Amino acid sequence: xxxxxxxxxxxxxxxxxxxxxxxxxxxxxxxxxxxxxxxxxxxxxxxxxxxxxxxxxxxxxxxxxxxxxxxxxxxxxxxxxxxxxxxxxxxxxxxxxxxxxxxxxxxxxxxxxxxxxxxxxxxxxxxxxxxxxxxxxxxxxxxxxxxxxxxxxxxxxxxxxxxxxxxxxxxxxxxxxxxxxxxxxxxxxxxxxxxxxxxxxxxxxxxxxxxxxxxxxxxxxxxxxxxxxxxxxxxxxxxxxxxxxxxxxxxxxxxxxxxxxxxxxxxxxxxxxxxxxxxxxx
Numbered sequence: 254x255x256x257x258x259x260x261x262x263x264x265x266x267x268x269x270x271x272x273x274x275x276x277x278x279x280x281x282x283x284x285x286x287x288x289x290x291x292x293x294x295x296x297x298x299x300x301x302x303x304x305x306x307x308x309x310x311x312x313x314x315x316x317x318x319x320x321x322x323x324x325x326x327x328x329x330x331x332x333x334x335x336x337x338x339x340x341x342x343x344x345x346x347x348x349x350x351x352x353x354x355x356x357x358x359x360x361x362x363x364x365x366x367x368x369x370x371x372x373x374x375x376x377x378x379x380x381x382x383x384x385x386x387x388x389x390x391x392x393x394x395x396x397x398x399x400x401x402x403x404x405x406x407x408x409x410x411x412x413x414x415x416x417x418x419x420x421x422x423x424x425x426x427x428x429x430x431x432x433x434x435x436x437x438x439x440x441x442x443x444x445x446x447x448x449x450x451x452x453x454x455x456x457x458x459x460x461x462x463x464x465x466x467x468x469x470x471x472x473x474x475x476x477x478x479x480x481x482x483x484x485x486x487x488x489x490x491x492x493x494x495x496x497x498x499x500x501x502x503x504x505x506x507x508x509x510x511x512x513x514x515x516x517x518x519x520x521x522x523x524x525x526x527x528x529x530x531x532x533x534x535x
Contacts, residue, residue, distance in 0.1 A: 266524040274307035276447035281437035286513030297363035299519040315433030316356040352418040379404035382421030395429025400443035442503040452513030457531030
């Protein structure tokens with residue numbers, strides 16, 4: 254890229270930088286973007302650049318593959334019920350060790366390579382994520398019952414990037430493993446975020462799941478029921494889109510589904526005219 258092309262790129266990004274300055278964006282980090290070292294580094298660069306131009310990002314992460322790997326190393330098998338990992342007391346210890354001690358620390362370290370900007374949080378810190386047990390058969394798998402955003406708001410006021418691992422607790426201090434998509438939606442709602450962004454392993458919402466060129470770039474909340482009825486939204490995309498709709502109904506301005514396998518996908522979605530994923534709008 255020559256100098257003139259570089260200037261053109263910056264000029265194209267300028268209106269978006271101005272529009273999003275000071276806005277809170279909650280990014281759910283997961284999938285291949287988390288497990289690929291190259292994509293992991295590109296993600297960190299994107300977040301730091303967003304922060305540098307005045308956007309206030311909040312990162313929420315899970316770590317299912319990493320938890321599964323550590324359970325295998327420890328000789329413990331995983332049992333799933335309706336896609337949820339059954340979490341007994343031993344598994345919960347591994348979940349806490351991996352999410353808080355490993356994954357969260359790795360994300361914070363990757364961001365802080367670029368400067369002292371990131372702070373790691375557990376959902377148990379300052380009562381951030383209030384939870385309750387989902388079902389006795391699942392053990393210590395929880396659902397979000399409330400978000401206390403005070404600690405995040407304080408970190409944002411200090412111009413820092415909060416990085417949240419999805420372990421919450423109930424009023425007795427019992428910890429629970431909670432779905433990261435649900436936590437990201439709940440935190441975005443509690444913060445009144447301008448955007449909620451999910452990094453996924455698909456390009457976005459596809460009109461034809463077998464055709465990656467059939468990307469639906471924008472869908473309104475009013476269109477969602479029809480797309481469910483005709484099968485366009487199906488399988489695992491149903492609860493994800495339902496979470497998007499709920500977030501918008503509770504004050505989030507826009508929700509994006511983008512392909513975390515694409516390098517610098519956050520910047521492509523936010524700072525270019527066309528974007529690269531699906532945006533769910535009111």
